[in-house]
Amino acid sequence: MKDSTMPGDASPQLDAHDWRILSLLQADASLTNQALAEAVNLSPATCHRRVQRLTQAGVIEKRVAILSPTKLAAWTGWGLSALVEVSLDVQTHEALDAFEARAVDEPSVQQCWRVSPGPDFVLVIQVADMPAYQDVTRRLLNEDARVRNVRAFFGVKRAKFGTAVPLPAAPGAAASNTSSR
DSSP, X not given: OOOOBOTTOOSBOOOHHHHHHHHHHHHOTTOOHHHHHHHHTOOHHHHHHHHHHHHHTTSSOOOOOOOOHHHHHHHHOOOEEEEEEEEESOOOHHXXXXXXXXXXXXXXXXXXXXXXXXXXXXXXXXXXXXXXXXXXXIIIIITOTTEEEEEEEEOSOOXXXXXXXXOOOOTTSOOOOOOBO
């Protein structure tokens, strides 16, 4: 396989095989290299090198199993999802970076988005119940003197949850943009 990176550029150039590999792995990261190679019509060794290259370039961040919080709630008791808007009283780089670091370090925070306009952050928080949510807000929000405003929304039903990044269709192949429910 020829090197498909541009000179002086850490980003790989993606061809139809790469797009198909990415599409298939988004749908099912548990595919064996053999199955993936067959699906994209490459040798297993070539397919493996391409996946390694895409991983080393950071295009593939990680491969994970996506668990259903609804189904696990019977065993874990973890049943409260909150989407929380957070506004700080100042928007300096230092203040924003400090809050972001604290949010990222909080295990109950599944996602932390710095957003604009509107609030400074949107957090997705998964906890067992309202007392657990109150503990998180006390640690993360109430003890930070720079937090000016908090607005929380509690999930009552997850109609859709997806992780797939929309990809352009590879020539000769339909894009597979899947989501988990």
